[in-house]
Amino acid sequence: xxxxxxxxxxxxxxxxxxxxxxxxxxxxxxxxxxxxxxxxxxxxxxxxxxxxxxxxxxxxxxxxxxxxxxxxxxxxxxxxxxxxxxxxxxxxxxxxxxxxxxxxxxxxxxxxxxxxxxxxxxx
Numbered sequence: 001x002x003x004x005x006x007x008x009x010x011x012x013x014x015x016x017x018x019x020x021x022x023x024x025x026x027x028x029x030x031x032x033x034x035x036x037x038x039x040x041x042x043x044x045x046x047x048x049x050x051x052x053x054x055x056x057x058x059x060x061x062x063x064x065x066x067x068x069x070x071x072x073x074x075x076x077x078x079x080x081x082x083x084x085x086x087x088x089x090x091x092x093x094x095x096x097x098x099x100x101x102x103x104x105x106x107x108x109x110x111x112x113x114x115x116x117x118x119x120x121x122x123x
Contacts, residue, residue, distance in 0.1 A: 001025040001112040005095045008117030013087055015121075019080040021095030021114055028076040029053075032098030034110055035069060035080045037091035037119075047093070048080060049103035058103050063089075085121045092116040 007019040021033070034049035048059045048069035057069050068081040078095060096110035104110075 001097060003095050003097060003112060003114035005093065005114040005117040008093060008119045010120045010122065011085055013085060013121055013123050015085050016081070016083045017085060017119060019082065019093055019095075019117060019119075021078045021080075023076045023078070023095075023097065026097070029073040030101070032100060032103045032109075033069075033071060033078040034096045034098060034103070034105075035078075035093060036096060036107070037089075037093045038116075039088075039091040042091075044094070044107070046105040046107070049098070049105060050078065051103045052098075052101040056103055058105060060105070082119070085119075087121050087123050090119060090121045092118050 002024045005021045035047040036044050038044040050057045050069045054071045066084045071078040094116045095114040097112040099111045
C-alpha cells in the first residue's frame with residue numbers, strides 16, 4: 001500500500017487549495033479514505049473522511065462548510081478541497097486508508113498513512 005499526498009503550499013487567509021492523495025497497492029474502491037492534519041506542537045486531528053463508494057462523508061466541526069472531501073475510484077485518488085482557509089488551518093495534512101468501507105474519524109480505523117503535505121496559511 002502506498003499513499004502519495006500532494007497539493008500543499010503557502011496561501012493567504014481566504015484562499016483555496018486542493019489536496020490530492022494517489023493510492024496504489026490495493027483495491028482503492030473497497031476502503032474508506034480520510035484526511036487528518038497535525039499543526040506544530042499539536043496532536044494529529046481528524047479533518048474529513050469518505051466512504052468507499054463516495055456517497056457518505058463526515059467532517060470535523062472546524063472545517064465543516066469550508067472543506068470538501070471527494071474521491072475518484074477510477075483513478076484511485078482522494079481529494080480535499082479547502083476553501084476560505086484560515087491561519088489555524090496551517091498543518092501537515094495526511095491522507096489515510098481506512099480498514100472498513102464506512103467513513104470514520106477514529107485514527108485506529110486507518111491502517112496506512114501518506115507522507116503528508118504541508119499547508120501554510122498566512123494572514
